[in-house]
Amino acid sequence: MRENTGKVVLVGAGPGDTGLLTLKGEKYIKQADCLVYDRLSSPEFLSMAKAGCELIYVGKENHNHVMKQDAINELLYEKSKYHELVVRLKGGDPYVFGRGGEEVLYLVDRNVEVEVVPGVSSSVAALAAAGIPITHRGIAKGFQVITAHSRKDEEADIDYSLLTDETITCVFLMGLAHVKSIAAGLMKAGRRSDTPAAVISNGTLAAQRKCIGTLADIGEKIEEAKLTSPAIIVVGDVVSLNDRLDFFEKRPLFGRKITVPYIKTNELIAKLQQLGADITPVKTGIIKPVIIPKFVDKVRSADWIVFTSKNGVRSFFYNLELAGADIRLIANARFAVVGKATEKELVKHHINADIIPAEQTGKGLAGELSSYMGDNDEIKVCIFSAKEASPDLEAGLKEICELEKIDAYVNEQAYESIPESIGNMVSEAVFTSASNVERFFHMLPENAYVETAYSIGEKTTAVLEHHNVREIVQADDSSYDALVDKISYKDAFKD
Numbered sequence: 001m002r003e004n005t006g007k008v009v010l011v012g013a014g015p016g017d018t019g020l021l022t023l024k025g026e027k028y029i030k031q032a033d034c035l036v037y038d039r040l041s042s043p044e045f046l047s048m049a050k051a052g053c054e055l056i057y058v059g060k061e062n063h064n065h066v067m068k069q070d071a072i073n074e075l076l077y078e079k080s081k082y083h084e085l086v087v088r089l090k091g092g093d094p095y096v097f098g099r100g101g102e103e104v105l106y107l108v109d110r111n112v113e114v115e116v117v118p119g120v121s122s123s124v125a126a127l128a129a130a131g132i133p134i135t136h137r138g139i140a141k142g143f144q145v146i147t148a149h150s151r152k153d154e155e156a157d158i159d160y161s162l163l164t165d166e167t168i169t170c171v172f173l174m175g176l177a178h179v180k181s182i183a184a185g186l187m188k189a190g191r192r193s194d195t196p197a198a199v200i201s202n203g204t205l206a207a208q209r210k211c212i213g214t215l216a217d218i219g220e221k222i223e224e225a226k227l228t229s230p231a232i233i234v235v236g237d238v239v240s241l242n243d244r245l246d247f248f249e250k251r252p253l254f255g256r257k258i259t260v261p262y263i264k265t266n267e268l269i270a271k272l273q274q275l276g277a278d279i280t281p282v283k284t285g286i287i288k289p290v291i292i293p294k295f296v297d298k299v300r301s302a303d304w305i306v307f308t309s310k311n312g313v314r315s316f317f318y319n320l321e322l323a324g325a326d327i328r329l330i331a332n333a334r335f336a337v338v339g340k341a342t343e344k345e346l347v348k349h350h351i352n353a354d355i356i357p358a359e360q361t362g363k364g365l366a367g368e369l370s371s372y373m374g375d376n377d378e379i380k381v382c383i384f385s386a387k388e389a390s391p392d393l394e395a396g397l398k399e400i401c402e403l404e405k406i407d408a409y410v411n412e413q414a415y416e417s418i419p420e421s422i423g424n425m426v427s428e429a430v431f432t433s434a435s436n437v438e439r440f441f442h443m444l445p446e447n448a449y450v451e452t453a454y455s456i457g458e459k460t461t462a463v464l465e466h467h468n469v470r471e472i473v474q475a476d477d478s479s480y481d482a483l484v485d486k487i488s489y490k491d492a493f494k495d
Contacts, residue, residue: 005080005112006033010100012093012119013037015129017204018044020120028117033083036076038091043281045089047265054083069099073106080112091230093119097147097173121145123171126203126232130210131246133238140169140238148175148182148233158182160189169236176201176231180219186235187215196239201227206278208249212242251276252488259422259429259450261440263287263411267341268432268480275488280421283414284439289315290409296323298404299330302382304369306336308362308393310345312384313337315408317349338365338393339478360478361457366396373401384408411435417443424448430483432456434463441467454483 009028014020021029029035029048037046039059046055058067058075067075079086094100094116107114123145127134134143144163148156156175163170163186172182179199187193193216200210213221215235248254254276260269263285273279292298292315299305299320307313320329327350337343337353339360346353355372357364373379380402383393387407397403422444429450431437437460449468455461457478464472475482 005077005110006082006084006086007113007115008076008080008086008088008107009115009117010088010090010094010103011117012098012121013040013045013089013091014120015092015122015125015204016042016202017125018042020125020204021045022117022119025117025119028085028087029089032085032087034079034086035089036072036079036086037089040089040091044265054079069102073103076103077107077110077112080107090119091122093121096121096123096145122203122230122232123173126200126208127171127234127238129204129208129248130198130200131242131244131248132198132200132234133241133245134169134171134234136238136241139167139241140236141167143169143171143236145171145173148172148178158185160185164190166191166195166237169234169238172233172235174230175233176222176227176229179222179233182233183215183219183235191215191235195235196237197233197235198239198242199227199231199233201229201231203230203232204248206254206273206276210242210249212239248276253277256487257427258487259426261429261431261436263414263436266432266480268430268483271480271484272430272487275484277487280419282418282422282440282443283416284436284443285414286412287311288410288412289318290407291322292319292406292408295319296325296329298382298406299333301380302330302333302404303379304336304381304401305330305333306365306369306381306383306393307342307346308338308365308383308385310342311386311409311411313342313345313349316384319408336365336369338362340481341479362391362393363396366393369397370400378402380404382406386411413439422448426450428452428454428487430454430487431460431464432480432483434459436460437463437467454486456483 011025011028026048030050032049032053034054035049036056036058049055058072076086076088088103090098090100092098100116104114104116124134146158175182193214195215197215197218198210198212199218199222202208209227211222211225211227252275253272257278258272259280259282261282261284262269264287269279269281334354335346335351336355337346343353343356355368357368381397383405386409394405424445424447431453452471452473453464453469455464455472455474461472461474473486475486
């Protein structure tokens with residue numbers, strides 16, 4: 001136990017989309033020794049935490065509280081005695097019906113240092129994602145945000161007579177079960193029955209759905225639509241702008257559920273999410289760099305240094321730093337990479353590749369390297385790759401140069417359970433390596449299958465052919481952009 005208490009920071013996680021987390025909030029999550037969190041929409045928030053951070057779930061759902069508020073207050077105080085920095089991660093903004101004030105007052109009364117990092121409130125963000133501006137000149141001059149739940153998880157006692165100004169947008173949080181009574185209360189207080197109303201479920205997420213109606217019929221419409229919590233109710237003439245301002249649901253991949261087996265969160269996931277896809281990430285492996293014996297001697301004598309993946313580049317510079325060497329060690333070497341993604345990783349270290357093959361495979365790289373070398377079999381080539389990688393590259397070079405393949409990293413199985421949401425049928429899945437295919441299908445239930453699999457290249461496709469896949473679509477070249485093109489192309493011709 002610490003002699004003095006540590007610091008507790010309340011961080012607003014925003015409405016759900018991890019991209020809407022503030023930079024300051026992200027910084028504190030990464031520094032936290034203990035993270036106390038609510039029900040969150042994405043595991044990405046937790047993946048930001050450093051190794052060894054204590055993670056404690058205290059989430060609340062309708063009529064199901066893992067921990068009562070008084071117990072959460074006490075927990076934060078107790079953890080501050082053991083940790084230098086405790087982060088309390090709350091959805092939306094801590095002070096917008098998040099009971100953040102109660103937690104802060106409890107800690108301040110016990111002389112604990114506290115800071116609050118505001119979050120983007122769903123009361124504004126979910127409306128924007130649904131194409132509804134919370135205010136608009138000539139239509140709405142202000143807004144009111146009301147909780148539709150009482151402290152006892154019942155419908156709140158709302159004075160609807162205060163909500164009759166038609167130039168004010170009304171936003172109700174936590175009220176999905178009470179839409180009919182809210183609409184009835186507003187009409188009884190004097191609001192027009194044809195006042196536009198909307199309910200937005202999972203706002204700002206790829207799973208977002210909305211239901212548009214009026215006060216007179218919104219209750220029936222959401223029952224037919226079967227919307228789920230969390231949801232926001234909005235009432236006012238600004239709702240009528242939703243179709244013209246709805247950029248979010250008009251993104252090309254919106255509504256597509258795509259599974260992405262991965263080793264490390266990457267650009268591919270980000271690209272698909274930006275296009276609106278509902279991504280289910282499945283962690284299949286862990287990449288660990290290898291400490292390379294006699295690294296300096298091997299690199300110093302190399303004429304060509306070849307990378308078959310981004311991980312090879314990362315391991316190379318990891319070992320360069322470990323050896324206490326600097327960039328001058330490789331001043332005389334030339335560089336070759338197998339593809340564009342590897343090229344981008346190398347550029348991060350201020351080195352441009354001399355060769356990027358048109359055919360982004362080991363075979364293609366071997367062919368272009370051969371043409372550079374000519375008949376000089378004294379040229380030394382060092383390949384940095386995984387132990388099991390690059391047989392085509394080796395086969396194409398070993399007869400024409402002094403070749404040394406260096407096992408730069410290991411790709412280990414990640415022993416995590418597959419998300420329950422996947423079930424026995426995967427509609428669409430994207431595979432970026434052969435090992436990802438094997439591990440993913442090993443994790444699936446025995447009779448499960450993939451309807452459509454997108455493959456980054458020939459080797460990945462060959463492995464997919466041995467598994468339960470109905471359709472395989474291979475990218476035109478081994479790059480994330482080519483994969484995204486194939487996924488988008490399929491979407492353009494769907495019924």
